[in-house]
Amino acid sequence: MASPRLVVKNELEEPTLRLAVLIDADNAQAAVIEALLAEIARFGEATVKRIYGDFTSSASVSWKRVLQKYAIKPVQQFAYTTGKNATDSALIIDAMDLLYTRKFDGFCLITSDSDFTGLAMRLREEGLTVLGFGEKKTPDAFRNACHKFVFTEILRPSRITESDEPPPEVKTKKKSIKAKAVTKTVEQKPQFPEEFVLTALEQSVDDTGWANLSVFGSYLTKLQPDFDSRLYGYKKLSDLVKDKETLFEIEKRQTPGSDRAILYLRAKMQ
Known part of the structure; x- marks a missing residue:
């Protein structure tokens, strides 16, 4: 099998990779889906887009609103046993099935769950590019198993907008309250390494x-x-x-x- 073109596209290259995008609905946020797909487009074409979860659950309401708009195929997975994550198993099985079609250059795994570390390593062993997307809480093991890992926090739109400004007549009254809110909302940048x-x-x-x-x-x-x-x-x-x-x-x-x-x-x- 020919090795795919590597890894991270620089600022002048055109995307060429055929990518399978697999989303763990239990460990990903629907709010960033538009920016997430735009980020994936920097690396290649999202040929397959699937999301795994229990869409009968109230926790999946936000995902159900965006699936049709972004042409993401839902894969329903009921929680057969309390405390066991059937979603992980379904995603991993599908990933291996897609791997053996030999139609893809890489996989995008959207999750903050370290349980997918083994999957990422297995895909890399096959010479495929593995792109991970998850929150900052994602364990190092999964992040380092990917060729490239993107924190989804940087894909979120800023929560501080002009609409957050109080009207002039109440600005003075709410000044201290707003200052506290801004302190909680603005995330400090990490120290430059x-x-x-x-x-x-x-x-x-x-x-x-x-x-x-x-x-x-x-x-x-x-x-x-x-x-x-x-x-x-x-x-x-x-x-x-x-x-x-x-x-x-x-x-x-x-x-x-x-x-x-x-x-x-x-x-x-x-």
Whole structure:
């Protein structure tokens, strides 16, 4: 079986992978489905979209509202025994059936459950790309079993909008209340992993001491599958690199025979 094209699409590539998207309804949020599918489209085509869960349960109401709109096939799975997750088994069985059709280049597993770690590892053993999507509570074991893991929190729209502002006549009265609400709503960005990033850059430079941005990005993901520039407030890796002037020197190089420029970088001498 031919190996699929790797892993994380850089900012200039076109998506080529044929992907099977499998959603664990018990451990995923319907609120992010639109942004989630848009994120998957960066990597390839969602050829199959299936979701697994007990859709007779009140907990699945939010999913039932979006299934038809986004052409996601529901796979009903009743909870046969209390305390046993039949949904996991159904998803894993389907994943293996799809694997053996040999029609897919990769799988997208949307879950925050570490029970799918073995499945992710098995798919990787077959040479397929495995993309994971889940909340920050997702255990390291599953996150690291994927080629790339995306936190769904960064796909959620900001909950602070202009509509949150109180009317002028009550603004003063509610000032302290609003301040408390904003404190709870705004999530603090994690500390930027400067040492890790510089180490990855050192390993991805060429003989001239410079690293292609795409190569650097791929190496970051190989070392830490859940690394994402959006966690630190940057839409793209190139934005992060350009903003960190104290860490990086950057250089744009013209591609021969093209008007496209490629970004190269190296660690700034201290």
